[in-house]
Amino acid sequence: MMHSEFHRTERIGWLRAAVLGANDGLISTSSLVVGVAAAQAGREPVLLAALAGLVAGALSMAAGEYVSVSSQADAECADLARERRELASDPERERAELAGIYEARGLTSDLADQVAGQLMAHDALNAHSRDELGISETTRARPLQAALASALAFSAGAVLPVLLVWFIPIAHLNSLVVGSCLILLAILGTLAAHLGGTSVLRGAARVTFWGAAAMGGSALAGHLIGTVV
Template identity: 50%
Template sequence: MSEQQVDGQHAGEPHREGLAQRLNWLRAGVLGANDGIVSVAAVVVGVAGATGDIAPILTAGIAALVGGAISMALGEYVSVSSQRDSEHALIAKERRELAEMPEQELAELAGLYEAKGLKPETARQVALELTEHDVLAAHLSAELGIDQDDVVSPWHAALASAVAFTIGGLLPLLTILLLPAAIRIPITFVVVLVALAITGYVAAYIGGSPRGKATVRVVVGGALALIVTFAIGALLGTSGVV
């Protein structure tokens, strides 16, 4: 019998500390890569539709890559910071209530377990035992679904998002720059759509959602973005505007 089985845990189930931070890091990374692929590919394909010169494609691609990575990191940092601040405020509030009215909080905890189906006497006994073990953790878990040791880090999410965006964005940029002009655009389309299929599948796997539907949505959305930006670039190029 394995150690996990002795502890009453099954392999593959998320009985691990820091789970929220790991999932948040993975989520930000996958979404960042997906955004990097789509946004940078749309820019370089659009420019390539207007002109075959490498210089403007390179300039626009690097600008999209750097600007997008900074934007993604900043957005993720602000979003996760707001979440973290809210969680810290809730933890401080719960700690204060436990210090000021412990009996009422105990009754509230017992009531929560009773509402889940336990008998009143059993619910109170569970509440008492959990309170003796770690009163704050017991209330945070039952009332708010928060683990004070597992509050997500905005820096982790921001870094993962920026790095993933950069890696994702480099794929279409390097593809379109390194290929001959005659095949540059169609091969970039293929590479981008394959990469989007992979990120869509991985994102669905992490989130536990249907992988086929998620993959199709991402690929169709990416294809639409490429077609529209290429058409706009080609229109501007042939009209003499650029």
């Protein structure tokens, strides 16, 4: 019988990358816009900074996520290769090891040995990768997927401040960028918390607070630098 229940862990990989990318794109690009605009720059420098931030940020997120998740994938592949060698050289020892895992989870010694034997007969490597190494199809590292999700999510988050710079009069730009960013951050925090099954209020408040802090710091730095220059 097929297992048809849905679990939130099934989407934890792409959800983490997507939420992180969107938040980073929105916060970093909005902070960049606010900081440059606070230095009393005209529309062109602010727009150039926003576009450069979008492109550089998306590529940076993709590269960073790919390298990070690739390291995890390499470690998984090394563990699986070692497990293959051990299964080929000493299958009885590996069966006893697997049975010990099941026994520690509450099965009797005889039943644990039977379960280990049947699972190894069906797919020994899969049984050991799942129950000994903790590697499953759901949680397995996927570098390209993570990199693409991060880049697209960052770009989606960064689009709003870029569009605001393009269309909004420079005199009202900072207030509209800050207000729009905080509202969208609250929505993203709420969505992420809902999908993850955690407190919606806590998720929204956390991301909104840190977004406000980032933009406030950038505005202060831009104002000070603009005053000096």
